[in-house]
Amino acid sequence: MSLRLKFKDKELELKRVESSRYEVMLERQGDIVDFAKALIDETEREVYLMSINAIDYPDKGVIELRYLFWSLKHKSIIDARTHVPRDKPIAESLIEVVPGAKPYEQEIYDLFGVMFRGNKWLRDGFFKPPDMGTMKPLLKQASPSRKG
Amino acid sequence: MPVIEIPVGPQHPALHEPILLRVRVRGEEVVGVDIVTGYNHRGIEWLAERNTWLKTLYIATRVCGICNLMHATCYVQALEKLNNIKLPERALALRTIAMELERLHSHMLLAAVMAEILGFESLFMLIMRDREKIMLLKELVTGNRVLSDYVWPGGVRRDIDDGIVEKIKRALDYIEKRILYYRDVYENDKLLRLRLEDIGVIKYNEALLYGLVGPTARASGVRIDVRKDTPYAWYDEVDFNMVTRKEGDCLARVLVRLEESLESIKIIRQAINKLPKGPIAALRIPPRTFRPGEAISRVEAPRGELIYHVVSRGGRTPYRVRIRTPSFTNILNSVFAYRDATLSDVPVILASFDPCISCMERIMVVDERTGEQRLEPIRKIVRKRR
Numbered sequence: 001m002s003l004r005l006k007f008k009d010k011e012l013e014l015k016r017v018e019s020s021r022y023e024v025m026l027e028r029q030g031d032i033v034d035f036a037k038a039l040i041d042e043t044e045r046e047v048y049l050m051s052i053n054a055i056d057y058p059d060k061g062v063i064e065l066r067y068l069f070w071s072l073k074h075k076s077i078i079d080a081r082t083h084v085p086r087d088k089p090i091a092e093s094l095i096e097v098v099p100g101a102k103p104y105e106q107e108i109y110d111l112f113g114v115m116f117r118g119n120k121w122l123r124d125g126f127f128k129p130p131d132m133g134t135m136k137p138l139l140k141q142a143s144p145s146r147k148g
Numbered sequence: 149m150p151v152i153e154i155p156v157g158p159q160h161p162a163l164h165e166p167i168l169l170r171v172r173v174r175g176e177e178v179v180g181v182d183i184v185t186g187y188n189h190r191g192i193e194w195l196a197e198r199n200t201w202l203k204t205l206y207i208a209t210r211v212c213g214i215c216n217l218m219h220a221t222c223y224v225q226a227l228e229k230l231n232n233i234k235l236p237e238r239a240l241a242l243r244t245i246a247m248e249l250e251r252l253h254s255h256m257l258l259a260a261v262m263a264e265i266l267g268f269e270s271l272f273m274l275i276m277r278d279r280e281k282i283m284l285l286k287e288l289v290t291g292n293r294v295l296s297d298y299v300w301p302g303g304v305r306r307d308i309d310d311g312i313v314e315k316i317k318r319a320l321d322y323i324e325k326r327i328l329y330y331r332d333v334y335e336n337d338k339l340l341r342l343r344l345e346d347i348g349v350i351k352y353n354e355a356l357l358y359g360l361v362g363p364t365a366r367a368s369g370v371r372i373d374v375r376k377d378t379p380y381a382w383y384d385e386v387d388f389n390m391v392t393r394k395e396g397d398c399l400a401r402v403l404v405r406l407e408e409s410l411e412s413i414k415i416i417r418q419a420i421n422k423l424p425k426g427p428i429a430a431l432r433i434p435p436r437t438f439r440p441g442e443a444i445s446r447v448e449a450p451r452g453e454l455i456y457h458v459v460s461r462g463g464r465t466p467y468r469v470r471i472r473t474p475s476f477t478n479i480l481n482s483v484f485a486y487r488d489a490t491l492s493d494v495p496v497i498l499a500s501f502d503p504c505i506s507c508m509e510r511i512m513v514v515d516e517r518t519g520e521q522r523l524e525p526i527r528k529i530v531r532k533r534r
Contacts, residue, residue: 020378021444048359051472053457066457075377077444100359103480127189137194
């Protein structure tokens with residue numbers, strides 16, 4: 001079973017991977033902004049951003065970004081998967097469409113170093129202690145215990 | 149009138165939540181709030197990637213003292229999904245009982261702390277006295293009143309007998325009467341209402357737009373509750389109501405919690421009345437390795453939706469454990485709730501989200517004409533005003 005969403009004048013198919021989770025892969029990270037707009041329209045604003053999760057994959061050369069939304073209409077997680085290259089971790093910010101994305105983007109910048117274009121509140125030390133400087137502790141090669 | 153910035157936090161003697169609110173006020177009126185984090189980052193996610201699956205369970209349990217069982221259950225549920233472990237009914241029911249005891253004492257704690265912040269110290273002491281009965285029940289069920297290490301992959305580690313069931317029944321009868329009384333106090337006391345009603349209002353659309361969760365969102369009418377939306381443990385076997393209110397103010401957030409406490413009592417009673425017989429764990433020894441894949445696990449913690457996203461590549465350690473706690477979004481995304489408030493409302497609004505922040509004995513004075521900032525002790529400001 002799948003869910004269809006009007007996205008950029010096309011129909012986007014979201015695959016049902018669990019009883020209450022639909023998944024979609026967005027090839028371009030920048031598409032997340034239009035995807036969020038489409039999801040808000042489809043659910044008649046009955047949706048919220050649950051989390052943005054980052055996962056570092058050095059072997060694939062990417063940092064995966066998982067945008068998890070909860071649709072009250074579908075009683076399901078809408079899991080939008082996308083990624084940015086590790087060597088140039090720049091992403092489009094979602095805060096213009098979903099202001100609740102702000103702390104998630106701040107956290108990912110602080111711990112993974114992904115720069116979100118349009119989020120002016122990004123800073124080192126949002127969570128991590130000041131003695132870690134600009135180090136990104138959740139990247140796989142990071143070793144805070146040995147002071148980077 | 150100059151805008152002065154008052155740092156509220158980062159330490160507080162009540163709930164010890166290290167976070168700083170930089171509150172800008174013009175006279176008594178709050179004109180803006182910035183939240184500064186980073187005082188207590190313990191690197192839990194980093195630790196999880198470098199410890200074994202089971203050691204990470206102990207780390208997850210210690211993310212939060214109040215809702216440690218919720219963290220343990222959420223993490224363990226993810227592991228059970230990875231290895232497709234089916235739990236015996238009794239284990240699911242016991243987990244539900246333990247989690248609802250945790251919700252009960254957490255909601256009672258907030259009701260008590262709110263009373264203390266509002267200056268109702270006797271009310272604070274009375275609620276804390278009654279809450280102690282729940283802590284004792286939690287000890288009887290899980291083995292410890294606070295950190296319990298009760299949940300294992302495949303089940304739970306302790307069973308309960310008829311004697312404990314009787315003690316739970318007796319204590320719940322008492323607690324139910326007390327919670328009804330406290331709800332009545334919060335609902336009808338004129339002074340409490342004056343301090344809580346129409347303060348820190350969050351509208352329905354704002355709660356969704358900013359991704360607020362748990363009682364904070366439900367007090368604004370948002371119908372979200374993981375226990376109802378995607379039942380886990382034994383929640384599909386018990387009958388209970390999702391408590392919502394429409395007002396979205398501090399009073400609604402307190403009352404939602406008190407009414408949810410009554411629902412928790414209802415859930416525990418049903419679970420112990422039809423507690424299935426049988427084993428309390430599917431496995432004698434939990435597995436040491438977990439299959440490659442990923443699992444997103446959610447539970448309804450006392451403060452709202454808790455998420456664990458666990459990624460496995462096989463082996464003895466998790467590849468990634470992402471934890472999204474409800475307070476992360478409820479605290480960081482709720483600064484708009486302080487609009488139109490007065491300075492004395494700030495701790496009340498903050499407490500209504502269920503953390504606690506302190507006031508340090510100094511303030512930052514900002515000269516709007518020159519932009520100059522300086523720190524001055526409160527005593528000096530008071531002397532100037534005289």
